Amino acid sequence: MDDIYPYPVARIGLIGGGQLGRMLVKAAKRLGCTCVVLDPLQGSPAGQVAGHQIVGDYSDPAMLRELAESCDIVTFELEDIETETLLALEAEGHRIYPRPQLLATIQDKYRQKQFLRDAGIPTSEFIDMPRPDAAAFARFGYPLVQKARRGGYDGRGVVVMADEGGFANHLPVPGFVERFVEADKELAVLVARNVAGECRVYPTVEMRFHPHDNVLDFLVAPASVSPEVASHAEALAVRTVEAMQGVGVFGIEMFLSTAGELLVNEVAPRTHNSGHHTIEACVTDQFEQHLRAILGLPLGDTRQLIPATMVNLLGEPGYEGRPVIAGLAAVLAIAGVCVHIYGKAVTKPGRKMGHVTVIDDTLEAACEKAQRVKTLIKILGDKQL
Ligand SMILES: Nc1ncnc2c1ncn2[C@@H]1O[C@H](COP(=O)(O)OP(=O)(O)O)[C@@H](O)[C@H]1O
Numbered sequence: 001m002d003d004i005y006p007y008p009v010a011r012i013g014l015i016g017g018g019q020l021g022r023m024l025v026k027a028a029k030r031l032g033c034t035c036v037v038l039d040p041l042q043g044s045p046a047g048q049v050a051g052h053q054i055v056g057d058y059s060d061p062a063m064l065r066e067l068a069e070s071c072d073i074v075t076f077e078l079e080d081i082e083t084e085t086l087l088a089l090e091a092e093g094h095r096i097y098p099r100p101q102l103l104a105t106i107q108d109k110y111r112q113k114q115f116l117r118d119a120g121i122p123t124s125e126f127i128d129m130p131r132p133d134a135a136a137f138a139r140f141g142y143p144l145v146q147k148a149r150r151g152g153y154d155g156r157g158v159v160v161m162a163d164e165g166g167f168a169n170h171l172p173v174p175g176f177v178e179r180f181v182e183a184d185k186e187l188a189v190l191v192a193r194n195v196a197g198e199c200r201v202y203p204t205v206e207m208r209f210h211p212h213d214n215v216l217d218f219l220v221a222p223a224s225v226s227p228e229v230a231s232h233a234e235a236l237a238v239r240t241v242e243a244m245q246g247v248g249v250f251g252i253e254m255f256l257s258t259a260g261e262l263l264v265n266e267v268a269p270r271t272h273n274s275g276h277h278t279i280e281a282c283v284t285d286q287f288e289q290h291l292r293a294i295l296g297l298p299l300g301d302t303r304q305l306i307p308a309t310m311v312n313l314l315g316e317p318g319y320e321g322r323p324v325i326a327g328l329a330a331v332l333a334i335a336g337v338c339v340h341i342y343g344k345a346v347t348k349p350g351r352k353m354g355h356v357t358v359i360d361d362t363l364e365a366a367c368e369k370a371q372r373v374k375t376l377i378k379i380l381g382d383k384q385l
């Protein structure tokens with residue numbers, strides 16, 4: 001009999017202890033896995049749930065080795081990890097998914113764009129810009145978007161420039177510039193691919209961004225696009241992950257241009273903020289799906305059973321310190337509202353502190369409730385700025 005598993009089913013080593021890790025650990029426990037988290041912050045959101053944490057930097061070779069040696073399989077919930085050590089550990093026989101080589105390609109946004117272009121995946125035109133230079137920006141032409149090669153997330157590392165005046169806000173780092181896409185909508189598609197190459201895709205979702213900090217503000221699932229656009233987006237996402245031979249869950253961000261064209265914006269080699277609703281709205285949530293994919297288990301059913309919206313709970317401007325949740329009871333009194341608080345010890349303006357998923361029989365009803373949720377619940381802090 002091959003279909004026999006030990007208990008724990010696997011010891012999962014998780015690099016990064018944030019909210020994505022926390023939800024991954026919860027799913028891992030449900031499947032009978034144990035988890036060890038590597039994060040510099042003692043009592044990280046994921047570490048609290050795992051119960052085992054190595055306190056150390058994500059990129060510290062000694063810590064990464066300790067993690068790999070204490071687990072059966074290693075995965076990560078963030079991209080900015082030093083890949084040299086991961087490559088060496090993999091070469092020694094440690095199982096690490098997604099593969100470190102792919103992480104190295106994706107974490108460098110310029111290499112990621114090159115990969116997409118070379119694989120024939122539609123993406124906006126771009127050129128290398130190792131040193132930002134006003135004349136070179138002007139030659140490429142405005143409006144454009146400058147992006148840092150490394151370390152950007154939630155809009156940090158991205159500057160949109162309407163015209164030459166925008167150059168004043170450029171990032172003084174190596175990166176590239178790309179065409180500004182006149183987008184009708186921003187879409188995201190989650191794809192899971194397991195070690196055997198089996199692929200499953202979730203229904204396309206629509207992301208709406210906060211005008212100030214570019215954090216996902218409001219998510220609508222499924223996206224309000226035609227069935228043709230949705231299935232085209234899903235096929236494009238699968239093609240992208242297959243081209244990458246990715247193992248795990250991947251979030252593929254796309255633009256639907258005003259001309260009706262789908263362009264891949266970026267690929268996240270991990271579970272994604274745009275897939276939180278899968279916990280309540282889909283048969284298999286993205287976190288369990290990621291574990292199934294990396295553990296070589298059959299992938300789960302990705303069907304969405306009910307319309308859903310999701311709002312991030314960001315630290316309210318003007319507050320920091322120990323989080324204080326205002327309006328929790330008011331939102332919990334609304335049917336279909338599911339609150340997730342990440343257990344972060346301190347809040348800061350704009351920091352992701354939790355999210356709320358709202359499910360309802362129709363998308364309109366869910367959106368209406370989500371709007372109410374946004375006005376009712378606030379993450380304050382015990383210190384006013
Ligand atoms: N070429 C582009 N055209 C128009 N808007 C863009 C472009 N690139 C990025 N953006 C906007 O900036 C946001 C953040 O850029 P992204 O590359 O996704 O970086 P991050 O890693 O911070 O998510 C996107 O969600 C989109 O709203």
Ligand SMILES: [Mg+2]
Pocket residue numbers: 253266
């Ligand atoms: Mg993005």
